[in-house]
Amino acid sequence: MKQKQSKFFIRTSGRRLYDISEALSEQVGTSGIISGLLSLYIPHSSASLLIQENYDPEVLRDLERFFDRLVPQGDPLFHHTSEGPDDMPAHVRSALTAVSLSIPILDAQLALGTWQGVFLYEHRTSQHSRSILCHMIGE
Amino acid sequence: MKQKQSKFFIRTSGRRLYDISEALSEQVGTSGIISGLLSLYIPHSSASLLIQENYDPEVLRDLERFFDRLVPQGDPLFHHTSEGPDDMPAHVRSALTAVSLSIPILDAQLALGTWQGVFLYEHRTSQHSRSILCHMIGE
Amino acid sequence: MKQKQSKFFIRTSGRRLYDISEALSEQVGTSGIISGLLSLYIPHSSASLLIQENYDPEVLRDLERFFDRLVPQGDPLFHHTSEGPDDMPAHVRSALTAVSLSIPILDAQLALGTWQGVFLYEHRTSQHSRSILCHMIGE
Secondary structure: OOOEEHHHHHHHHOOOOEEHHHHHHHHHHHOOOEEEEEEEEEOOOOEEEEEEEEEHHHHHHHHHHHHHHHHOOOOOOOOOOOOOOHHHHHHHHHHHOOOOEEEEEOOEEEEEOOOEEEEEEOOOEEEEEEEEEEEEOOO | OOEEEEEEEEEEEEEOOOHHHHHHHHHHHHHHHOOOOEEEOOOOOOOOEEEEOOHHHHHHHHHHHHHHHHHHOOOOOOOOOOOOOOOHHHHHHHOOEEEEEEEEEOOOOOOOOOOOEEEEEEOOOOOEEEEEEEEEEEE | EEEEEEEEEEEEOOOEEOOOOHHHHHHHHOOOOOOOOEEEOOOOEEEEEEEEEOOHHHHHHHHHHHHHOOOOOOOOOOOOOOOOOOOHHHHHHHHHHHEEEEEEEEEEEEEEOOOOOEEEOOOOOEEEEEEEEEEHHHE
């Protein structure tokens, strides 16, 4: 049994989903782990991790439309507005999605479904550099 | 330290929660792991995993009523409609719930709370065969 | 490779977020694990786990305001009311947030972001004693 830890960065430019599936495949490939578990963690409070359909890009836009309506900018409900109108909605969206995900590794590959991709979901409107931490364990 | 991977299938028939607690207990039982961690993963983009109260079935129906109102079928917000009116709501419901869960194993059993069950949450209205991946690690 | 399991308790007094970051640091510190993964699990169906901004307490209050509006007490949608008006909303809030979280351990510390805290989110209005299970694995 062995473990590997790694970290990589994604530059984001606005509120949407960024496919990180390829980057994760590379992390798994270089780990030398054939069978095990990848656990992902995002150390940010206004971005999150999401598994979603990776086929029709309209799905990702519909998802963003839904979250934008559910947690609207400028909602008078929110008192924490000092960091901009997109900040508190970003924290709520982050609470409603995931900051950690665990995906099995089988045959040296992530056991994603046929139509699944792994995405970083950026919730802020401005540019950010986001880091993603990987913990892999197995044989 | 050892690990075990396994997979099982659930046939679903419509939008509701399916209790998989017993199936998981079997997986843990046959793994020979007495103390450790079970990580579950669902490789589908329109079904998810949920821990919920397992006592009053009305809780599960209320939950479905809530999600059906929060993410309504036929919502003009959604552009991705080619796979049916329940498809895009299924992706959103999936984003709002979980695709992976990790539960401790203690004394060769899942450390679920007294009132907790583990459920597959089917978000499509038609019949589906869903697979669930298990990764168990421990001693 | 080694693993440690532990459990600790939090007394809650009403619907809000309780910072458990320090308690988790202690668990990691006494485990002797320098590099690895902490997996948390909450064995309750009306409380959950959340990573949130830990700087401005207004963020936590805004979050509670949001969930209180999204899943209102006394909603006629809910049939399961025998355990009080806050019970079914608690189950829904629990479904929308997390019951398990995995956070990497680096240099004998949790790899939380600068502005991240780990919180227990109590969804019931009365006092409760909540337990949190920790599974740590690594070297």
